[in-house]
Amino acid sequence: MMQTEHERYMETALRLAERAYEEDEVPVGAIVVKDGAVIGKGYNQVERLNDPTAHAEILAITAAANTLGDKRLEGCTLYVTLEPCPMCAGAIVLARIPTLVFAAYDPKAGASGTLYNITEDDRLNHKVHVIPGVLDAKSNALLKAFFGAIRKV
Template sequence: MARAYNRPIGLNDPTAHAEVLALRSAAARLGNYRLPGTTLYVTIEPCLMCLGALIQARVGRLVFGAPDPKGGACVSLYRLPEDPRLNHHLEVTGGVREAECRELLQEFFKARR
């Protein structure tokens, strides 16, 4: 339905994370900002902003590879999906192909430095 990658520098937009861009694209394609029944697959655990956007879009399921101890909002730094005060709860599956995702991220950042 949609795919994206991080573009905050290229777009001069601090919200241009891959998750947010994918949500925007999917919502435009479907003509609806709510995306129930959808699954988002990401390499690294989403940050607080991105997870908030997933919740607002009513995404049904999130699958991520590597945890993010510095900014992860699912299990690492925060546990937002477990908050009973939220109106929408999405299913979260983490650690899928974790080693492969971690290696991808390490290679990406090594090439940028």
């Protein structure tokens, strides 16, 4: 079976999630793509940086904004291995990212359709097109391994 463009980019985000896993961080990775190029990358670094806002999406958005020299990421797509939390969904809206692709749904904090739907809320001044569930099995396996190891400690 041929891999789709979304799957190919999600594989890149999954490699970043694996890096987070190796560093004992919740395994979430994110990339921002514009015109076929990755312009921002991030993976969870909450523990290492002692910063509750150091989520993969926030770091990828910041890197992309720095690359473009613009806080508005129009024409970009954000790929992330876990459905964004409310903070990250808000940042996606504020950055004017038109498309969000995520892998695993987050039943505890998902803000792109599961618990909340910040990214597609008509009351906000920007609405994001959301494509959920891309390579969700791979992301779920990584999350399950991470949280399974924590529970054994």
